[in-house]
Amino acid sequence: MIATDSQPRRTDMPSIDVVIRLTRDECLAHYEGRAQSVHTRSIDxxxxxxxxxxxxxxxxxxxxxxxxxxxxxxxxxFASIEPLPRR
Incomplete structure (x- = not known):
């Protein structure tokens, strides 16, 4: 990603790569407020x-x-999330 004056450089922020697998129903639980945070594991x-x-x-x-x-x-x-390409 190339930064412009109006766009902060994401590479300056700490980041971690995670695997997220949630079914439609699990996502719904988050939207309905039954879950306030997501617990997952990083790729390492x-x-x-x-x-x-x-x-x-x-x-x-x-x-x-x-x-x-x-x-x-x-x-x-937490600042942002972005999908990574599948390998």
Whole structure:
């Protein structure tokens, strides 16, 4: 990603790659407020927790299944999520 003056460089933020697999029903539980955060693992095995609100950007008709890069602020707060290409 090339940064412009109006676009912050994401590479300056800490990030971690995670695998997310949630069925449609599991995604619905998050939207209905039955789950406030997502618990998953990074591709290197670390436990990762991030806010449910992040799912709205990546959920599809059948749920979520893929590898995603989570970006965090220097203070450790969730900033953004992006899908990574399938290999």
């Amino acid at each position: 095995g670390r436990k990762v927790v991030f806010p449910t609100a992040a799912l709205t950007r990546i959920v599809g008709r059948d749920g979520i299944d893929g590898v995603f890069r989570l970006h965090f602020t220097a203070a450790g707060k």
